[in-house]
Amino acid sequence: MNNSLFAASAADLTIERIRALAARPDQVESLTLEFKREYSKSMVKTIAAMANTYGGMILVGVNDKVEPGVERVVGVDAQEEIDKIASGCREKFDPPWEPTFIPVPFNDGTGRSVVVIRVDANVAPRPLLIDLQAPIRLSGQNSIADRDRLLKLAREEPSGGVLHMGQNVMSPNLERDREGNCTADFILRTGFNLPMGEAASWRPLSERAVTDLAQALNNSVFPDALKALGNSSFTSSTGFQQYGYNRSRTARLAYRALSRSTVPHPVEAVVTVALPEVYGTSTVAPATVTIDVISRVRRYADSLDNKVGAPGEEYRYPVPNLLDLLEGILTGTVDPQVVAEIARITDIDPALVAQPRELHLVADRQVKELLRTEFLREIPDAGPSAGGVFRANPALDLRDIADRREQVDDWIRQLGLDAGLTGMEALVEGYRARPRRKR
Known part of the structure; x- marks a missing residue:
């Protein structure tokens, strides 16, 4: 995924970076990103869907729509939201699992934060079931895996079909002529x-x-x-x-x-x-x-x-x-x-x-x-x-x-x-x- 906040260390997750992300006109909800004003029961399904697809990130405390005169990054009580989400994961997921929660405070005396939920598909148990179904992620929304998709999830090796965060490329070689001399600087x-x-x-x-x-x-x-x-x-x-x-x-x-x-x-x-x-x-x-x-x-x-x-x-x-x-x-x-x-x-x-x-x-x-x-x-x-x-x-x-x-x-x-x-x-x-x- 191309969102830098997913790979950033906790120290690099600042409210300024989140505000900058939310302010981008081209940054809309997608396969790997979702904004939530606050906790809702559908959030647990979204976490499972991301885990069963490509992973992703949910920002809690951010309005999902940009409206004139309405602040987009509004924040939440971090501990209260994390407790609700973690409880929902424990109750619904089979096998039991929860994503990573990172509270990012406003640091303005209000006590409010944005909660960053990281769903790493490399470490999630796949398929991750809710009520014997495997949610999957489509463009900006959730769906349910059909039989073929469910079988693929069940048969894959650990991390199979999922890309690691590392994006290594092989070192290149300079071309040489017939005498073995380099042909480029x-x-x-x-x-x-x-x-x-x-x-x-x-x-x-x-x-x-x-x-x-x-x-x-x-x-x-x-x-x-x-x-x-x-x-x-x-x-x-x-x-x-x-x-x-x-x-x-x-x-x-x-x-x-x-x-x-x-x-x-x-x-x-x-x-x-x-x-x-x-x-x-x-x-x-x-x-x-x-x-x-x-x-x-x-x-x-x-x-x-x-x-x-x-x-x-x-x-x-x-x-x-x-x-x-x-x-x-x-x-x-x-x-x-x-x-x-x-x-x-x-x-x-x-x-x-x-x-x-x-x-x-x-x-x-x-x-x-x-x-x-x-x-x-x-x-x-x-x-x-x-x-x-x-x-x-x-x-x-x-x-x-x-x-x-x-x-x-x-x-x-x-x-x-x-x-x-x-x-x-x-x-x-x-x-x-x-x-x-x-x-």
Whole structure:
């Protein structure tokens, strides 16, 4: 699920974050999120339905509808609400189980709080029954599992068919020529796993759906960030289109910058959506989305006699270009239209499309030799670094521009420290202080 509050630590669950979530115009009730003004008997059924489906979160003390002049986050007496919900779970659930309750106080002297109920489908006993029936979650509402769905729940292995919160992606490798030499300066990789709807488990990819995903990527900020990586030294590209390994259950969309030099593609980006073959198996493997960015700008600059960089100097990547690249990647992955098209391909609710939580960088040399370092200082005997693995803060919602930039800034600071460089923090702060257009 893409809601950052589900994965956040209790310390990161603040009333300010909840108010910000409730104020989002695009944040409506879904498969994995529900708002409740206060306890009602139907809440226990919702908890069971989320446990039997993809998990989720219920915010108690938040009006489910936004009305002019009506406060949405109103709060409740936390202990009283938790006692009622826990009692209902004990009375109704077979086998006995209860979710996690986290009270988030207003801290304004009123004594009111929002109660966050986390329903983790990875740890819930499935099927979770109420009156010998298994509730399941549909888009923003509850239903009852039919015979086939109930049998699948009963037969699944522990955590079967449910995604873990971890969104690990495999580390990439730089391509090499026949002599074993790297053909690129670096490669960045991120991605995420997705559950699949029933139709996605058997049907081939729709040509129209793949074309629409390519169009959504081209309409996002992602291409602008790729262009900026090369200091806008190339003006044409193929845009995202099908290229290379495409099959009935794998779509590979490639963006390729174009040049007339000996390096024809200074920058490439490849977005791969892969649906596993699951027909006839007892467990459901996740679908995967992988995003690779391959940069050859340094090689491109050399082929132009350094015309991309300063005359007579070996080209190095400006840190602001990498900031813009990372921000463009993340902004593209949470773009509502991109999310909608990925959800359509996998036959799931857009609320289940995850956010990237891991980034890999593999370079052909030490990172400090790739970066423009006029504002940075090398730490003596710091040791080599040719990349790294960068984890995301699960408390950050990458749909929010401030959270997204905070995450990018953290990654860039980590990149500098791992490379044995100081001064990155001040460089980033100075860049952020400049007036910029919103993304």
